[in-house]
Structures are given as structure tokens and as C-alpha cells.
Amino acid sequence: MKRMLVLVTSTLMAALVSTTSGSQTTSLFPSAWYEAIRDTASGELPLVDFRNISNRFTGYTPSRGGDRIAEYIAGRVREYGLGEVSVEGFPSDGNTYYWTFLGEPSWDGEVGTLSMVKPHPEPLVDFTVDRAVLGRYSTSADVTADLIDVGDGTRPSDYDSKDVKGKIVLITGQAELAHARAVWERGAAGVVIFRPAAGEGGLAGGPSLGNRTGGPAVIPWRSPTGQTPAFVFSVPSASGVMLRQMLARGEHVTLHARVKATLGPGEYKQVTAAITGTDPAAKEVWIKGHDNYRNSGGLNNLSGVGAVIEVARVLNTLVAAGTLPRPTRTIRFLWSAEHFGDIVTMHEHPELRERVMTFFSVDMIGFNQEKVKAVPRLTRMPYSMPHFLSDVSEEFFRAVADSNMSSQRNSAAGSLANAFFAPTGTRDEMRYTVEEFWGPSDHEDMVEASIGVPSVEYGHPAHFATPQDDNVLSLDPTQMRRGVTIVATTGYYLASVRADGVPALATLVGANAQARMAKDARRAIDMMDGASDVQASYREGQNTLKQSLARQLQAVETLRELGQSPAATSAVARVRRQLEALDAANETAFRDRVAQIAAEKKIALRDPVPTDAERRLDAIVVTRNEKIRGPVNLFRPEYGAIWLAQKVNDPNFAMKLKIAQLGRFTGFEALNFVDGRRTLLDIRDMVSAEYGPIDAEVIDEYFRFLAKAGVVSLSPPSPSTGRSRGARR
Numbered sequence: 001m002k003r004m005l006v007l008v009t010s011t012l013m014a015a016l017v018s019t020t021s022g023s024q025t026t027s028l029f030p031s032a033w034y035e036a037i038r039d040t041a042s043g044e045l046p047l048v049d050f051r052n053i054s055n056r057f058t059g060y061t062p063s064r065g066g067d068r069i070a071e072y073i074a075g076r077v078r079e080y081g082l083g084e085v086s087v088e089g090f091p092s093d094g095n096t097y098y099w100t101f102l103g104e105p106s107w108d109g110e111v112g113t114l115s116m117v118k119p120h121p122e123p124l125v126d127f128t129v130d131r132a133v134l135g136r137y138s139t140s141a142d143v144t145a146d147l148i149d150v151g152d153g154t155r156p157s158d159y160d161s162k163d164v165k166g167k168i169v170l171i172t173g174q175a176e177l178a179h180a181r182a183v184w185e186r187g188a189a190g191v192v193i194f195r196p197a198a199g200e201g202g203l204a205g206g207p208s209l210g211n212r213t214g215g216p217a218v219i220p221w222r223s224p225t226g227q228t229p230a231f232v233f234s235v236p237s238a239s240g241v242m243l244r245q246m247l248a249r250g251e252h253v254t255l256h257a258r259v260k261a262t263l264g265p266g267e268y269k270q271v272t273a274a275i276t277g278t279d280p281a282a283k284e285v286w287i288k289g290h291d292n293y294r295n296s297g298g299l300n301n302l303s304g305v306g307a308v309i310e311v312a313r314v315l316n317t318l319v320a321a322g323t324l325p326r327p328t329r330t331i332r333f334l335w336s337a338e339h340f341g342d343i344v345t346m347h348e349h350p351e352l353r354e355r356v357m358t359f360f361s362v363d364m365i366g367f368n369q370e371k372v373k374a375v376p377r378l379t380r381m382p383y384s385m386p387h388f389l390s391d392v393s394e395e396f397f398r399a400v401a402d403s404n405m406s407s408q409r410n411s412a413a414g415s416l417a418n419a420f421f422a423p424t425g426t427r428d429e430m431r432y433t434v435e436e437f438w439g440p441s442d443h444e445d446m447v448e449a450s451i452g453v454p455s456v457e458y459g460h461p462a463h464f465a466t467p468q469d470d471n472v473l474s475l476d477p478t479q480m481r482r483g484v485t486i487v488a489t490t491g492y493y494l495a496s497v498r499a500d501g502v503p504a505l506a507t508l509v510g511a512n513a514q515a516r517m518a519k520d521a522r523r524a525i526d527m528m529d530g531a532s533d534v535q536a537s538y539r540e541g542q543n544t545l546k547q548s549l550a551r552q553l554q555a556v557e558t559l560r561e562l563g564q565s566p567a568a569t570s571a572v573a574r575v576r577r578q579l580e581a582l583d584a585a586n587e588t589a590f591r592d593r594v595a596q597i598a599a600e601k602k603i604a605l606r607d608p609v610p611t612d613a614e615r616r617l618d619a620i621v622v623t624r625n626e627k628i629r630g631p632v633n634l635f636r637p638e639y640g641a642i643w644l645a646q647k648v649n650d651p652n653f654a655m656k657l658k659i660a661q662l663g664r665f666t667g668f669e670a671l672n673f674v675d676g677r678r679t680l681l682d683i684r685d686m687v688s689a690e691y692g693p694i695d696a697e698v699i700d701e702y703f704r705f706l707a708k709a710g711v712v713s714l715s716p717p718s719p720s721t722g723r724s725r726g727a728r729r
Helices: 010-015 031-040 045-056 064-079 175-184 237-248 302-321 340-348 350-354 388-403 442-446 477-496 499-528 534-562 566-601 612-618 641-648 658-662 666-672 680-691 696-709
Strands: 083-092 106-118 122-126 141-149 168-171 190-193 232-234 254-264 266-275 284-290 331-336 356-362 377-379 433-435 455-459 621-624 712-715
Touching: 031 302, 031 477, 045 064, 045 302, 045 477, 064 083, 064 106, 064 266, 064 302, 064 331, 083 340, 122 232, 141 190, 141 237, 168 175, 168 237, 175 190, 175 232, 190 237, 266 302, 266 340, 284 302, 284 340, 284 477, 302 331, 302 356, 302 477, 331 340, 331 477, 340 350, 340 442, 350 356, 356 442, 356 477, 377 388, 388 433, 388 455, 388 477, 388 499, 388 534, 442 455, 455 477, 499 534, 499 566, 534 566, 534 680, 612 680, 612 696, 621 680, 641 696, 658 666, 658 696, 666 680, 666 696, 680 696, 696 712
Parallel strands: 141 168, 168 190, 190 232, 284 331, 284 356, 356 455, 377 433
Antiparallel strands: 083 266, 106 122, 106 254, 141 254, 266 331, 377 455, 621 712
16 A cells, blocks of 8 residues: 555654655644554444444433443443543433433333234334334333324324324324324324335435334423323334225224333433543543444444544554654543433533533444445534634545545546555445534534534434444445544544644635635625625625624634644734735625626615614624523424423424524524624624525514523623624725
8 A cells, every 4th residue: 555645744844754646635744643543443343342232232321221331332441441431320310401401211122013913914013123113212012903094193184084092093204293193182002103115105305214114202201291102113114005005995904012111210321531631731622422322223323432432442552552642632532322411411510611622523434335325424613613623624534535535636547546445344435525514413512602612523414324224234344444544633633733733723724714705705796696686685795704704713713722822823813814815805806796786787786784673683682591501402302392392381382483494503503693792683694694694583583582481681782792783894
């Protein structure tokens, strides 16, 4: 294999060894360190942990099975010599809130079989064969009942002229809502769900699960009047279609459901381990794999769990041997429940918010790209939290991935000249994607502004992530080895970089910032071309440019977190001047195009002035309630929606909020921009620059709703927060 220069730091340029021309390079890491990490990383060991956990344990966190998984992980990292290994438990009983998060009850399924009794006996699904078929929080039952098709099952109209009391309902909609409609509201015995294959009534525009099952759950796990759940089974598409067709022909279908499960109090277990840094006062680098979803193999993250164990092994091995210098900052590894692990940790240990410099959510990596038709994804940070972490993570991600992807530049006669593989893995290249902020994963919780930890996510597009897909057979040791190398090199770099590395890093952040500003400048001009309301588009274009500069300057300023030195201070100042000069050029180009459009249309454009609606928004400052931290989710029940519904006494509140129709994270970001100084108009402008223009009334309605729930307070601006709205300059 030809040597490859991937990741080189400017502070060690004299020590660099020349490498094959055409190899992918970056200016942040010495090649010797990279090669040591790459050559130590295994793509097979994470699969061993995946297989061990899925074969030995079952149950969700919190549960007895989840507790055993935590002990297994702790044992593995102790075996690898990691320090500060601990397992901490956080009580969770299904009734206690951590801020707006309703802690889940422990649930352990033991038996779950569904079979057809009439018109002929036939087994349908068995929990001991495929754990994803039994809905989480299903309760014990031994029921023989008629089956009735209610279509989607989530709408009241689905039950018109249908008596479902004491019967099992067949649905294709959301299991949680259909269970509430059928069982709690109408007395059904239980629910059977299937996802139709393409052409059989599947969700428009959504992926077909073919003959695979979903992973249903009964959330919430009790009704508003205190009723306990019944049961939910998920059957393969072919079985669901068969049952639907039998009922459509008028056949009398009877099913037998047998469930044995326990529901009660438990604990969220969090495993931590560390490679201690040389500076105990320095903030830490955290790397997490969430380990709570266990039914049917991984069901969402055993690939990430195994990968983080391997990253810990690789880095600890190299540091202990002296191959890598001990990092300045402690690298802390975590394994706990997705979302809940982060929230309960920060709730119970609020001092930790100030101890973390950066956080990686290693969600799903290492999948066979040909088999599952999905590529690894890096998710950058949101606009509300500009930070150098996004650029650092992207640089390392691209450097490794590009070195493992054929191109005219880095290939010889079409071969992957600079690639590396795993002994038992494929010889495939590495396709990838880098995306702007989205969720859901642990990074979503940590970047929520009231917690405020810079975070990125390593994952895969979720369209393939049915329970059966997230299994060890879907993984490729080659892609896993590459993923481990990416996370390990990025984490070690961030734990090691100090003030003397700021000039090189500032060059990277500044270059990427200029590219982003150029893209925003084009977007601002595009708003004008063909605009039906030229004056309104002029205002939005100016706002786009204004927010773009402010966002990039804020990202550059975060470099000061790495330490102070004359060279570092000079580098930050230099990049600031570059960005301000580019902003001036972008503003000039924008105004020139605006003038041209005005002349062509023979209209007079004025510098934007506030509308009456904008003046009202600018007269209200939003302040976050510090007692309510973490995401306040409008859509996901246990992650905030149940809490909100109780606070406003309206279970259907989300359907009435206009912002809920604008995407799952528009409201998230709007709340994230709240800092106690910004007005509603400031927030409208910031969200509009990220997701597109938003009407003033949408923001006003949303924050009045949040104020009613007690999440924020609204007040007139003080002299220091007041604004004068007019021309941009």
C-alpha cells in the first residue's frame, strides 16, 4: 500500500515525510500519528461487540437487559486498560420528568407470539426469533380475538361504522397513535401493524420496508386517564397484505396473541471511561455511542457502540505505548441511552456543561454501502451555534473518505491507490455525505442552547434503518475501520490542539467561511431574480448577508477557546479582516444587482424599513426559563410533547402551531436563538436566514405558546437590547 499523507499539522511541517503524489492532504495532523491510528484500528472488533451484545442480551434501556449491556461495555473498556471506568444509574419510572423529558419505564419482553387461528392455523411472528416484532411497552396478554382492518388507524374517521371493542385491529399508520385510538378510546384488544410494500398503499414518497417489520412502541405508556397499554405486534409486509386481502374478501380472521412482559421502574445506566489529559483544567472531548435500542440486533446503534469501544481501545493503546503523546485534554467515552443519557446527565450534573469542549455522537457507522445502499453522513452544527468543530470534523471526515474513493487524481488505472481495507472486509470505496444540522441523535440534545455543547453526528441516512437492517450482516469491516479512523483522528486532534495550532486551524475555518459566505451571497441575489415582491426580497437578501457575516465571525471567535498567544490572536484578527472584506464585496454586488433589477422593472426600491408586524416583534425580548433546559420537542412524545400537552392542557397543540408545519427543527432553532437579549424580530431574521423567510406572526405565535407553557418569558427590551431597524449599514 502506498503511503498516504492524510492530516498534517503546520507546527510539525519540518518533520513530515513526503508521500505519494495525489494523496489527500490537510494541514491539521502529522502523518505519523494518522498512520499509527489507521494501522491500529480494526474493523472487525466492533462487529465482535455488536454480535456479543445482540446474541447475549435483550431489552431496552432502562431494563434488566440494558443493565447487562452496560456491564458488558464497562468490562470491555476495563479489559482495554481505559481509566476512570464507571457505571452510573439514573432512576427512571415512567412518571418522573427530567426537565421536559419524561423518563421511560423499564420494559422487558420475554414472550411475544402472534398466530392466525382462523380460517386456518398459521404462525405469523415470534419475539424469540425476531425481537422487533413486539412493540415496546406492550403488556402481558393471552388473547384470541377477531381481526378487523381499520386502514391507517390513526384518524377518528378510520373507525366510522366499525366496532373494534374486544377485537385486534390491523393498521398501517403510526403505532402509538393508532393504539390510543383503538385501545384506549374504543376498547380494542390490541394492534397489528404492517408497512405496505411499494404499490400496496405505502406512505407516499416514503421508503418501502418490503417484507421487513418495523419497531413499534406504545408511547405514551399510559393513557390520559391512567389506562395501561395493550399489545402491538409488527408483521412483515407480505403477512400484513395477506391479512388485509383475506378481510377484504370477507373471510373471518381470528388471531391469537400471547405476550409476557414486565413494565415498571428501572434505571438509565451510563458507562464512562477516559484517557486523561495532561491539563486537568482543560475542557474535555466527549465521544458517545448510544446503547439503548436492542431489539432485533442493533435497532439503531450497535454499530456506533462497537465503534466507540474500538476508538477507545485504539487511542488508549497508542497513548499508553507512547506512540501518541498524551493529549492535553481528557478524552471521555460514553455509552448510554440516546437522548435520555445526555439529558439526565446534564440534569443531575449541571456542572458538566462547562466541562465539555466538543461532543461526538457516533450513531451508525460502518455499513456495507453496496448491501444497504446508504453512505456515511457527517451532520454539522446548527446555525445557532457556529463553531470550529464543524469545520474540523468535516476536514477529517473528507480527508479519510476521499483517500478511499476512486477519482482521476488519487487512483492509478482506476484502483484505490491510497485506500485501506479490513482483512475480512470489502474492497469497496467510501462514498459519503456532509449535511447541515438535522436530527435526531444525541448531538441534538447537546447543541440545544440551554445545554450548549458543540456537537456533531456521525451516522447514516435513516431510510434503511429498519430493525433487520441494523444487524451485524449489514456491516462491512472495511467501512467500519475507516469510520473508527475518522472518529479517532478527529477526537485525538481536538484533545491535543493548543494555541500554537490556531493559525493553521484559522486558515481552514476562514477558507470554509468564505465559501459559505459566497454561497449565501448567491442565495441573496437569487432571491431578487424573479421575485414577485421585490421589496420584500430585498429585505430578505440583506438579512441573509447580515446573518452570514455574523455567523462566520462567531465561528472564528470560537478558536480562542484553544488558548491565547500572539500568533493565535493575530490569526483570528486576520481571518476576521478577510471575512469583513468579503462581506463588503458581497454587499456591493448585491446592491448592484438590486439596482439593475429595479431599473429593469422600472420600480423604485427603498432601503428596508420595519413593517408594523416587525415593530411589534422588535418590542419583545425573549428570555429562556433556566429551570427548563434541553430540547422542547413539539413532535416526539417523551422528548417534550407530553410535557407540553400537560402544560397547555391540549394534546393536539402541535397541529395548531404554524411553525410545526415548517419542518421538525425550525422551532428547535428558533428556541435555540433565545439568549435573553434578542428580540422576536432578531430571532425571526436568524431563523429565516437558515430555513427561508418566515412570517412574523409564525414566530409571535410560537413564542407566546412557549411562554404559556413556561419555557420562556416575554418582556419589553431594555435600552441595551433595543434595535433601530432600517438600512443594513
